[in-house]
Amino acid sequence: MARSGGDRLNRGVPTHELVIAHATLRGRDGRWQIGIDGGVIAAVEQTPLTGSTEVDAAGALVTESFVNGHMHLDKVYTLDRIGDAALTAYTSGEMGSALHSIELASAVKADYDREWIEPNARKAVLEAVRYGVRHVLAFADVDTHAQLEGVIPLLALREEFRGVVDLQVVAFPQDGLLRDPGAEQLVRDAVYLGADVVGGIPWIEHTDAEAREHVQRMCRLAAAHGRRVAMLVDDAGDPSLRTTEMLAEAMLEHGLVGKGVANHARAVGLYARPSLERLAGLVKRAGLGFVSDPHTGPLHLPVRELAAMGVPVALGQDDIEDAYYPFGRHNMNEVAFLAAHALNAVDGAGIDIVYDAVTTTAATVLGVAGHRLEVGGNADLVVHHHAALREVLSHHAAPAYVVASGRVVASSTSSTTYHLANLEQENS
Numbered sequence: 030m031a032r033s034g035g036d037r038l039n040r041g042v043p044t045h046e047l048v049i050a051h052a053t054l055r056g057r058d059g060r061w062q063i064g065i066d067g068g069v070i071a072a073v074e075q076t077p078l079t080g081s082t083e084v085d086a087a088g089a090l091v092t093e094s095f096v097n098g099h100m101h102l103d104k105v106y107t108l109d110r111i112g113d114a115a116l117t118a119y120t121s122g123e124m125g126s127a128l129h130s131i132e133l134a135s136a137v138k139a140d141y142d143r144e145w146i147e148p149n150a151r152k153a154v155l156e157a158v159r160y161g162v163r164h165v166l167a168f169a170d171v172d173t174h175a176q177l178e179g180v181i182p183l184l185a186l187r188e189e190f191r192g193v194v195d196l197q198v199v200a201f202p203q204d205g206l207l208r209d210p211g212a213e214q215l216v217r218d219a220v221y222l223g224a225d226v227v228g229g230i231p232w233i234e235h236t237d238a239e240a241r242e243h244v245q246r247m248c249r250l251a252a253a254h255g256r257r258v259a260m261l262v263d264d265a266g267d268p269s270l271r272t273t274e275m276l277a278e279a280m281l282e283h284g285l286v287g288k289g290v291a292n293h294a295r296a297v298g299l300y301a302r303p304s305l306e307r308l309a310g311l312v313k314r315a316g317l318g319f320v321s322d323p324h325t326g327p328l329h330l331p332v333r334e335l336a337a338m339g340v341p342v343a344l345g346q347d348d349i350e351d352a353y354y355p356f357g358r359h360n361m362n363e364v365a366f367l368a369a370h371a372l373n374a375v376d377g378a379g380i381d382i383v384y385d386a387v388t389t390t391a392a393t394v395l396g397v398a399g400h401r402l403e404v405g406g407n408a409d410l411v412v413h414h415h416a417a418l419r420e421v422l423s424h425h426a427a428p429a430y431v432v433a434s435g436r437v438v439a440s441s442t443s444s445t446t447y448h449l450a451n452l453e454q455e456n457s
């Protein structure tokens with residue numbers, strides 16, 4: 030229970046606005062007390078602290094909140110509107126199928142309307158609150174079918190949830206730029222409306238020259254307006270795709286070092302080792318981070334190999350119940366759990382990598398500063414139900430407490446009563 034006033038765990042004059050007591054921390058022995066003031070972590074100590082509000086972690090693990098590196102937030106809960114033909118095409122991973130899936134999936138945009146998109150997206154953001162997701166790279170299709178119907182509700186939700194779930198809204202030309210005349214102006218309009226990030230999907234253009242032109246135009250737009258870039262690159266089973274490289278080169282050229290995200294990049298999983306090492310060197314120079322979603326299909330980025338080369342890789346939920354993925358709860362702990370299997374990362378080192386990829390490393394990829402459980406870090410934390418990280422992933426339950434900007438914004442419990450002879454008791 031979160032307690033306040035005279036019901037404090039520790040007696041005395043409160044010295045912090047919020048205290049999380051009896052916490053287990055990653056990589057540190059013993060029990061810890063976390064003092065929080067003004068949305069910032071003010072103390073991490075083993076001696077008792079007093080707070081105006083106190084949360085008892087009861088020995089469970091406390092970590093940084095979750096970060097969702099990639100999410101199509103305008104399309105959530107649309108699978109039932111269009112059927113699963115696109116899903117079959119996308120998950121096959123082949124070049125032609127991946128393109129075909131985008132065309133099938135665009136059927137949802139025949140009646141794209143902010144009136145039904147807004148409540149769907151709101152539901153997904155509330156799920157983010159429940160599961161302790163603090164930052165989301167949120168894509169909205171901006172093209173001649175979708176117009177601005179997807180991006181407008183996401184910009185409104187960004188303001189409504191600021192400080193609880195921060196949305197970085199991406200103006201995303203899902204159908205290409207040169208393939209979809211008119212899309213570029215709509216992306217510009219979305220930036221004028223306040224979109225945080227300029228999107229792109231160069232690999233679907235018809236020639237390499239047009240793909241390069243696509244990357245150039247979007248990077249130029251981002252640089253001119255002080256925005257970051259986030260593109261879907263090389264998202265098919267064809268090792269000749271090279272748009273990740275184009276994006277990194279353009280970031281270097283346009284002064285966008287450290288301001289870019291490469292999403293999907295599934296073809297990189299098929300690169301020969303020398304090509305992979307060459308790309309790793311280039312993306313590190315450009316400060317280009319990756320986001321992978323290995324739960325969405327068999328072909329994915331070589332996450333562990335890139336991490337070993339020092340490239341920051343985050344994980345993304347990608348989709349919730351849409352034409353590309355039929356499940357999803359906006360639970361990044363669940364995404365990490367699934368990734369641990371898909372990436373063969375079930376040993377201790379692997380579990381650390383996938384958990385970092387939904388917390389601290391993901392924050393780095395998205396350019397979020399201060400996402401660290403340390404004095405001076407942002408007070409964006411989750412209090413779990415178990416002490417060991419392996420158990421936390423295994424159960425991937427909603428956190429017992431979610432703290433955002435220094436205050437408790439959600440709490441969850443789960444319990445089971447066994448109706449068995451001689452065992453009529455509650456177990457959790």
Ligand SMILES: [Zn+2]
Nearest residue numbers: 099101293347
């Ligand atoms: Zn995606």
